[in-house]
Amino acid sequence: MLRKLFSFLRPRQKAQFLGVLVILALSAGLTQLTPLAIEYLTDHVLAEQSIRFQSVAPILLFILCANVVNEVIKVIRRLMVEDTATYIEKSARQRATEALLKAPLSYFRAHMTGNIHGRLNRNLEGTSKLIKLLFMDFAPAVASGMAAVAVIFAKLPLLVALSVVMVIPVGTLIVLRQISTQKGIRVELMETKAAMDGTMVELLGGIDTIRVLDSTQRELGRLEGRSERLRAKEMKHHTAMAFYDCLKFINEAVFNVVVIALTVLLAAGGTISIGTVLSTYLCFTQLTSPLRELHRILDEFSESMVLARDYFAIVELPTDFSYRLPAPRGGTDPAPGELELKGVSFSYPEKPEVKTLDHIDLRVERGKFVGIAGPSGCGKSTLIKLIAKLEPYEGHITIGGVDLDGLSRAELAERVALVPQSPFLVADTLYENICYGIKRPVSRAEVEEAARRACLSQVVEQLAGGYDFQVAEGGGNLSGGQRQRIALVRIFLRKPEILILDEATSALDNTTEKYIQTQIEEMQAEQSTTILSIAHRLTTLEHCDEIIVMDRGEIVQRGSFHALKETPGIFRDMHRGVLK
Ligand SMILES: Nc1ncnc2c1ncn2[C@@H]1O[C@H](COP(=O)(O)OP(=O)(O)OP(=O)(O)O)[C@@H](O)[C@H]1O
Known part of the structure; x- marks a missing residue:
């Protein structure tokens, strides 16, 4: 699927993707500088007999510069990603329109116009969201999460580090379960919404007749039934989502306590410094915030994949027989008019x-x-x-x-x-x-x-x-x-x-x-x-x-x-x- 999307890109945009990856690595590194600087501040500067502001100032300036540079490169990354996403959306719309204009007529008799139109619009949004999720949200979250893991392993004894990062597989398992249970209902929701779009366009097309026959109430009743069924499906989906969100929150809360307890115990035994307790906690939060992001992204990603898959079902519609290349006919031009x-x-x-x-x-x-x-x-x-x-x-x-x-x-x-x-x-x-x-x-x-x-x-x-x-x-x-x-x-x-x-x-x-x-x-x-x-x-x-x-x-x-x-x-x- 992603390879198919990648084929939409021109060489300039493909090069831009590499640029985005470099920026991501840079940004992830810069994010980790703050906890390290705070650790240095605690263990070296604040631990001195007399604390002088002149010694603290360069570290604060360093933290400020690292964060400002990080934000600037994030803006550059955002513009690059937006440029690619809007380009993909434009090319995707062109390809889908061409596929539809060349599809067999029987396809249009089997699908309502509004249904096709609604599906196409939602699918295009989903497809470009996929790109944004991947490069604007997912990749940075993974990059900064990985950098945080690296710092945790560098700073803590191996067993402690391992128990701290267990928050990742447990959280990911919860999200994967959430995705697999919600996939079917998402497809159902997508189809129901497309059917509603079809009905809406059908109604607007017959507005004169509806008025003349005074069938407004009948149509509203028909729509009400469908809307209620859609609402019931949506509520089922939201209830399941709330349940999984709650599980994810409990997972984080448990590991939060585990991290504090373990590092305090180690500090009490003199194995690590107070600065390391602080920097480990900061690294843990550097890990949990991208992890939370990652969970949201994985979930939205799975929703966008459903839409992107449906988008390609439109793009890959068979081309009507009449567009097949004509059989070679040896240079004879048709005699006019017969x-x-x-x-x-x-x-x-x-x-x-x-x-x-x-x-x-x-x-x-x-x-x-x-x-x-x-x-x-x-x-x-x-x-x-x-x-x-x-x-x-x-x-x-x-x-x-x-x-x-x-x-x-x-x-x-x-x-x-x-x-x-x-x-x-x-x-x-x-x-x-x-x-x-x-x-x-x-x-x-x-x-x-x-x-x-x-x-x-x-x-x-x-x-x-x-x-x-x-x-x-x-x-x-x-x-x-x-x-x-x-x-x-x-x-x-x-x-x-x-x-x-x-x-x-x-x-x-x-x-x-x-x-x-x-x-x-x-x-x-x-x-x-x-x-x-x-x-x-x-x-x-x-x-x-x-x-x-x-x-x-x-x-x-x-x-x-x-x-x-x-x-x-x-x-x-x-x-x-x-x-x-
Ligand atoms: N998409 C379709 N699927 C199945 N049957 C169809 C379809 N479109 C038309 N028909 C049927 O094909 C037959 C011929 O339809 P056609 O439109 O060619 O008739 P016609 O002679 O032009 O009629 P009229 O004079 O009323 O316009 C009709 O019985 C019609 O119900």
């Missing part, structure tokens, strides 16, 4: 026993306009998801004669554009939203022309700031029709070889829809764009070269709009509004 599906079958991984698409064969020549119709749930959207390489499938889909497996995401994005029913909008200006995903530079004039074709110009005039209008998250401050127009402007800017429309104009009024339809057909004529369009409003498909009609994952009818509407079957029933 699309073919041969024997394509598909089942959602969550329901492998159900064939959502069953042996679909379809050939669309360049510049043709094919409509897809069929009852709800028959597999229309799934079919276009496969063409956009969003889900793995059986059979073959080729674009311009090249199998989809052989096309990278970048190559596919260059050729195929998909306009979903609910377009993706980001919290940015309207202009940035229009240009989203367009990889070539576009001029303002081009944007304005595309906006005119998608009937967005009038909308821009009405919005405060025009193209600088701030779109809210998910386009929350725009109407459904306005959001669809923005997605269509992108299409007129991109002029793709293959255009896939999934109910792309469903939120527009009839007049606007007809106008945009004409503009799309004009673009089709100018660029020989191949179009595949799903529409529930069947009149949208009137000008299609061919319509395929789907039912339960299969193509059951094909033909022109006029032929299909006269032929007995699903399409005619849908057209007449009598489909059962």
Whole structure:
């Protein structure tokens, strides 16, 4: 785990780590100077017949200097550690975001958005805390603890020194027991908190509906139950923690008495000096304070490890099939605009026993306009998801004669554009939203022309700031029709070889829809764009070269709009509004 974290670092930060270790050793040595100076003061200066302040002053100055230097180097160490920890957090966030953006879509169907978001944030905090604990807290505590042990062994008879340092293994055993008993509950707490985050984001996403249905009390009740279960788990955890803290305190108190008793006995027998009694007691406190720290750190470390482990579970998510390197295809570039599906079958991984698409064969020549119709749930959207390489499938889909497996995401994005029913909008200006995903530079004039074709110009005039209008998250401050127009402007800017429309104009009024339809057909004529369009409003498909009609994952009818509407079957029933 720590090696994986270390791989996040640049050479400068790795060198910094060595610097931190050197500083730690220095700091540990400096910490031990105070008890040694006090011992010298007691045995040599204070033991003299007449105590002179001039003899004490240099020792006091020495203690002051040692402590000031120690504090200064601690500040330097802190800055070095913070620099590394913030860098790790930044790189870790980038890696996790990349892993999530490239994860299979089934992962997002299995995990709630808020759950992923909450987990990621907590895990990142835990991961950077691990670094801080290790180098800002743990290592100094170990270093000064070791220095204190060295002084104890140097100053006391071996047996006495051994009994004094027994405080370490006894305390450590208590902490290890605490960690092992609390690990499971920590994982449980982490998962429960992530589930609560998921519920919270789900609730906020449905705030309108909750208000309209007046289900606030119901939701609060649901949340209350979960919060209570979380609280009960947390209390169980805190009770156990308090018990172990108490054991640790008793351990220290017992050894405190042991140290005083042993050293006083030795001093009484003349084996050690009074100064050594004092310095041993100080060394013991130099040992117990890092030991106390160490116990806290080990405990927090174990908590951070749980989070870091969960962080790596996100980073190591499998990469979606569509990012696998394309098979070499011997320099052939896809012929523009042709699309073919041969024997394509598909089942959602969550329901492998159900064939959502069953042996679909379809050939669309360049510049043709094919409509897809069929009852709800028959597999229309799934079919276009496969063409956009969003889900793995059986059979073959080729674009311009090249199998989809052989096309990278970048190559596919260059050729195929998909306009979903609910377009993706980001919290940015309207202009940035229009240009989203367009990889070539576009001029303002081009944007304005595309906006005119998608009937967005009038909308821009009405919005405060025009193209600088701030779109809210998910386009929350725009109407459904306005959001669809923005997605269509992108299409007129991109002029793709293959255009896939999934109910792309469903939120527009009839007049606007007809106008945009004409503009799309004009673009089709100018660029020989191949179009595949799903529409529930069947009149949208009137000008299609061919319509395929789907039912339960299969193509059951094909033909022109006029032929299909006269032929007995699903399409005619849908057209007449009598489909059962
Ligand atoms: N993640 C999923 N897991 C399992 N089944 C799914 C999943 N997503 C969709 N389905 C099922 O797949 C079938 C086809 O869904 P699809 O969205 O392709 O239908 P559609 O024809 O586009 O429907 P509509 O016209 O209502 O949009 C439906 O029965 C649906 O319940």
